[in-house]
Amino acid sequence: MCGRAERPPWSTRTDRRNSTILTSAEASYFNYFLNKSEFSNGPDLRNRYAHGTNADPSDVSAHRQSYVQLLRMLVSLVLKIGDDFQVSVAGRTPQLPEAAQLLLQGNK
Secondary structure, X not given: OOOOOOOOOOOOOOOHHHOOOOOHHHHHHHHHHHOOOOXXXXXXXXXXXXXXXOOOOOOHHHHHHHHHHHHHHHHHHHHHHHHHHHHHHXXXXXXXXXXXXXXXXXXX
């Protein structure tokens, strides 16, 4: 069982700074929009919706603006994760399944 202080057995990273998805600048961007941990003048979207202090229900434009911003952030996060996968796979040699290797050897 993995304790809080030890790394999981599948982890090969030794540097804590590299074990996050976002860079510090990207994390600051998300923090600006989602909470007040770094910036006091951000929209604070997470607290606005997570703690039941929603904007006026009849103010559709405020909800729409929040929805669009959260959608932009979600899309950028998905693109970032996809890019990280491509970068991590780019350095590896793809391995063909054993059946495909046998078929290729049979055609020689």
